[in-house]
Amino acid sequence: MNWLTTRRSFALMVAPALIVYSLYMIYPILYSLYYSFTRFDGVSAGGFAGLDNYRQMAHDDAFWTSMRNTGVVLGIALFLLVPLGFLLAILLSGRVKGSGALRALVFAPAIIAPILVGLIWIFILDPKIGLVNAFLLAIGVPAQPQWIGGPTLSPYSIGLVYLWQQIGFVLTIFYAGLRMLPRDVMEASSLDGAGRWQQLRYIQIPMMRETFGIVTALVVTGVFKVFELVYALTGGGPVHLSEVMVSYMYHITFTTQQYGYGMALAVVVFVVGALASAATFLGNRRKGEVR
Amino acid sequence: MSTHVDVRPKTTPPSADKDVPHSPRRRGRGRIIVSAAAYLITFVILFPLLWIMLLSFQTNDNILNHPFSLSQLTLDNYRQALDTLNLLVMYKNTLILAVVSVTIGLVISYLAAFALTRMVFRGGRRRTQNTLRFYFLAGLAVPVYILLFPVYRLDISFGLFGTYLALILPYIAVTIPFNILLLTGFLRDFPEEIEQAAVMDGVGLWRMAWKVVFPLMRPVVATLAILNVIYVWNEFPFAVTLINDPNMTTVSLGVSQFQGVYSVNYGAMMASATLVLLPQLAIYAAFQKQVIAGMTAGAVR
Numbered sequence: 322m323n324w325l326t327t328r329r330s331f332a333l334m335v336a337p338a339l340i341v342y343s344l345y346m347i348y349p350i351l352y353s354l355y356y357s358f359t360r361f362d363g364v365s366a367g368g369f370a371g372l373d374n375y376r377q378m379a380h381d382d383a384f385w386t387s388m389r390n391t392g393v394v395l396g397i398a399l400f401l402l403v404p405l406g407f408l409l410a411i412l413l414s415g416r417v418k419g420s421g422a423l424r425a426l427v428f429a430p431a432i433i434a435p436i437l438v439g440l441i442w443i444f445i446l447d448p449k450i451g452l453v454n455a456f457l458l459a460i461g462v463p464a465q466p467q468w469i470g471g472p473t474l475s476p477y478s479i480g481l482v483y484l485w486q487q488i489g490f491v492l493t494i495f496y497a498g499l500r501m502l503p504r505d506v507m508e509a510s511s512l513d514g515a516g517r518w519q520q521l522r523y524i525q526i527p528m529m530r531e532t533f534g535i536v537t538a539l540v541v542t543g544v545f546k547v548f549e550l551v552y553a554l555t556g557g558g559p560v561h562l563s564e565v566m567v568s569y570m571y572h573i574t575f576t577t578q579q580y581g582y583g584m585a586l587a588v589v590v591f592v593v594g595a596l597a598s599a600a601t602f603l604g605n606r607r608k609g610e611v612r
Numbered sequence: 613m614s615t616h617v618d619v620r621p622k623t624t625p626p627s628a629d630k631d632v633p634h635s636p637r638r639r640g641r642g643r644i645i646v647s648a649a650a651y652l653i654t655f656v657i658l659f660p661l662l663w664i665m666l667l668s669f670q671t672n673d674n675i676l677n678h679p680f681s682l683s684q685l686t687l688d689n690y691r692q693a694l695d696t697l698n699l700l701v702m703y704k705n706t707l708i709l710a711v712v713s714v715t716i717g718l719v720i721s722y723l724a725a726f727a728l729t730r731m732v733f734r735g736g737r738r739r740t741q742n743t744l745r746f747y748f749l750a751g752l753a754v755p756v757y758i759l760l761f762p763v764y765r766l767d768i769s770f771g772l773f774g775t776y777l778a779l780i781l782p783y784i785a786v787t788i789p790f791n792i793l794l795l796t797g798f799l800r801d802f803p804e805e806i807e808q809a810a811v812m813d814g815v816g817l818w819r820m821a822w823k824v825v826f827p828l829m830r831p832v833v834a835t836l837a838i839l840n841v842i843y844v845w846n847e848f849p850f851a852v853t854l855i856n857d858p859n860m861t862t863v864s865l866g867v868s869q870f871q872g873v874y875s876v877n878y879g880a881m882m883a884s885a886t887l888v889l890l891p892q893l894a895i896y897a898a899f900q901k902q903v904i905a906g907m908t909a910g911a912v913r
Contacts, residue, residue, distance in 0.1 A: 376648070
């Protein structure tokens with residue numbers, strides 16, 4: 322088929338995607354990297370700053386708070402979202418009448434615009450107008466915790482809203498994994514007298530290792546994309562206490578217009594996110610080798 | 613001897629039944645508990661959505677003081693929402709962005725994926741193709757947030773700021789890596805015989821790409837189209853950065869402004885949220901299988 326392929330037609334076919342992708346994806350990364358070493362403020366070039374912007378982070382409490390809050394969301398995702406998603410996949414995996422419809426319903430939050438998810442949850446979590454505190458009042462509990470907007474609980478609330486948003490998605494991936502398990506193994510173990518718990522512990526969880534790896538990797542990358550929830554629920558406040566890494570970077574770049582420092586934060590978000598994904602990937606591979 | 617053993621169970625007292633692990637009665641009760649739990653959990657997960665729909669029919673006084681009361685439901689909130697919001701403009705803008713960027717994005721991704729997998733050069737070495745494919749796939753690791761400010765500057769320097777293209781170009785760029793991942797994955801597994809037959813018939817390269825191979829890729833392209841449309845439809849970070857003209861507002865950007873527009877008029881805010889939410893849920897209900905397949909493509913094989 323050599324006559325089919327000339328270098329010119331190859332170039333023509335690849336060029337459109339290559340140009341748009343290089344200009345709007347690769348060039349911006351190099352741009353961010355370059356300006357993270359400057360004091361660029363949008364007007365004057367500001368001059369070369371070396372590693373100053375990166376050093377500034379070390380003394381920036383709000384930056385460390387944003388790291389910690391991202392860690393809180395990551396913790397909730399790994400230790401609540403993943404196991405709950407798995408259990409829900411088992412619960413909704415077919416023995417219940419209408420389980421297909423239930424799975425589709427649980428997936429629904431994942432298709433709603435994240436910014437709308439944030440707005441919806443204001444009316445659940447807000448200390449004054451939210452459902453949770455109205456409910457607490459109605460059943461006679463006097464405490465009115467500041468789920469959002471207070472100094473402490475916001476990152477946990479953001480993590481839980483993220484859980485709500487993603488659980489149907491996680492469930493679906495686990496469900497697909499469960500369906501790929503060979504049916505005869507389950508039947509044989511059942512005949513041998515294995516109980517439901519034993520099947521779960523000794524057959525399903527070990528055989529789903531790869532699926533757990535995929536879900537963990539997706540969840541880890543997903544956590545570093547949480548932005549709209551913070552934007553809508555707390556705006557990062559009060560005084561940056563509920564900021565996550567991405568929302569803090571956005572604030573520094575577009576609200577305070579410290580572009581150099583903002584780009585340095587963007588680079589750190591990129592690197593930390595990539596490292597977390599790489600760690601997950603290596604963890605998956607090592608687990609695979611033990612098996 | 614065996615006959616004795618066979619008889620024994622019948623003589624055991626009925627109370628021992630409870631210890632048998634899988635007696636029919638116990639299994640039936642277990643199934644009811646499991647079903648009840650499944651329905652209950654699903655209801656709890658959906659409750660926030662039902663709650664804002666309920667609030668959208670409440671007066672502001674009720675929302676603040678008696679949110680659980682159903683005595684004074686009203687349509688006033690919807691009247692106010694429709695008066696205040698320019699829903700049509702929001703939907704028009706979002707639709708234009710979604711249709712244009714997803715169509716162009718898929719066409720150019722397909723062309724590139726075709727060239728990267730199906731073209732054969734003299735000597736049979738594929739180094740350029742593999743390197744380019746890797747270059748495209750590297751974009752999968754890039755979070756969009758690092759792109760926001762540079763893209764904003766790019767749009768200004770190209771004179772695109774304030775036009776649809778200001779958003780269409782980054783939307784295309786961001787969707788290219790995954791499009792190419794999935795398309796090259798499918799194109800690679802695809803038998804060469806079909807092309808060889810077409811070559812015998814004297815079909816040229818572009819006809820080959822569009823008339824022979826593309827029709828076979830329809831399921832993948834449909835999956836990607838759904839995934840990309842949902843991405844553009846819900847996209848917020850680029851929209852909030854690159855749009856400052858109210859006439860260009862997208863659905864997501866409009867939603868982010870509800871709190872500013874309505875302040876403490878919570879009822880109208882919830883009516884607006886419902887007006888955005890319901891169409892999305894209706895479309896999801898209609899294409900539920902395809903949407904789930906699209907959004908989990910890549911994770912689920």
